Amino acid sequence: MAKGRGEKGAESALAQIYAGATNAEVFAQAFLETQEHAASGHIARWMRDEIFSLQQQGILRADGTTILDAGCGPLTLEYYLDQSVYGIDLNPYIIECGRTRSPWKGVNAQQGYLSSLPSDWTGKFELTVASLVLDWLAGDRVAALAQLVRVTHPLGRIWITVTESEMNNEILSAWISELVRCGCRIIEHLTGLVRTKPEQ
Numbered sequence: 001m002a003k004g005r006g007e008k009g010a011e012s013a014l015a016q017i018y019a020g021a022t023n024a025e026v027f028a029q030a031f032l033e034t035q036e037h038a039a040s041g042h043i044a045r046w047m048r049d050e051i052f053s054l055q056q057q058g059i060l061r062a063d064g065t066t067i068l069d070a071g072c073g074p075l076t077l078e079y080y081l082d083q084s085v086y087g088i089d090l091n092p093y094i095i096e097c098g099r100t101r102s103p104w105k106g107v108n109a110q111q112g113y114l115s116s117l118p119s120d121w122t123g124k125f126e127l128t129v130a131s132l133v134l135d136w137l138a139g140d141r142v143a144a145l146a147q148l149v150r151v152t153h154p155l156g157r158i159w160i161t162v163t164e165s166e167m168n169n170e171i172l173s174a175w176i177s178e179l180v181r182c183g184c185r186i187i188e189h190l191t192g193l194v195r196t197k198p199e200q
Helices: 006-015 023-037 039-056 076-081 092-099 138-151 169-181
Strands: 067-070 086-089 109-111 125-131 152-161
Touching (some): 006 023, 006 138, 023 039, 023 092, 039 125, 067 076, 067 138, 076 086, 076 092, 092 109, 125 138, 138 152, 138 169
Parallel strands (some): 067 086, 067 125
């Protein structure tokens, strides 16, 4: 629909109306209904276990209040962690759909742009997650990366996942260069292209 068109292109596509509903409303409902069995759900369950481990080790606060889910969709991490995390997404309808299933009701979630995160979030998060969202941003990716760095505590972590079709070694190298330029330390053994095994 709007993948790869940047934030303004996605916003424009989401605002289009078909059969009495906006694309944003239709996309939000369809995403919520399929998430459990799609890549987003599988990745979120894997992240949940890793985040719980970091919390148990005392590396992250145990209540989720220092976690940002950038491109949160239907409050994905909040739902899978069962913790009130911060969330931001371009599509306000997808946040509303998430509020129907999350016991935390997305009290820290808001509509907004990854390329222009709130100024009062600077250094706020111990963990900033951008899972399967940079795929959508095209020309806004570098600005979004800089914003993710800005809102992450200097000793925090940034966790990015993208679909294989949106990534190659050249793009990965450019992103790593941008993250280093912004002051990040890259953890080599946790950085790279990871592909899933085809199902047998």
